[in-house]
Amino acid sequence: MVQYEKARLDASFAALSDATRRGVLEQLGRADASITDLAEKFHMTLTGMKKHVSVLEQAGLVTTEKVGRVRTCKLGLRGLDEEAAWIESYRQLWDARFDDLDEVVEELKRKEKLDGRNKRE
Structure with missing residues (x-):
């Protein structure tokens, strides 16, 4: 089985375990947004929201970037390929x-x- 970086998987699944955080990711998938x-x-x-x-x-x-007083959020550069591979291995x-x-x-x-046939005979 493929070796996965435990800390990274733990952080990803912990982040994804909350419905609000999953919603934030969905929202940021459509467009960047301020906090x-x-x-x-x-x-x-x-x-x-800052905690999430x-x-x-x-x-x-x-990732976030602060310009003036506004902190803008956007999807991070890394995908969820490692997490998807981990899930796929268990699905298989x-x-x-x-x-x-x-x-x-x-x-x-x-x-x-x-x-049943033997009993009828």
Whole structure:
């Protein structure tokens, strides 16, 4: 299995675990926005939004730039390729396990049919 940088995955998944932060990423995917605009859009205080943006920034998912009194946020330069690869490896593992389970269920159904026929004879 591919080796992943644990701290990076932890930071990414922690950042993505919150619905507001996922919403901020969606919003920034459409257009850059100031922290004030984001706070208004998500009906929260400026301080609350700054905390969310800070978590996203620490994970490398968002960058900010201060010009004058306005701090503008935009999507970070790194994507979520490593996180997607980690998820994909587990998806493949679970798919294989469910395929094995399907085979067991089908075998049990075949045996049940045979047992039913043998009892009638």
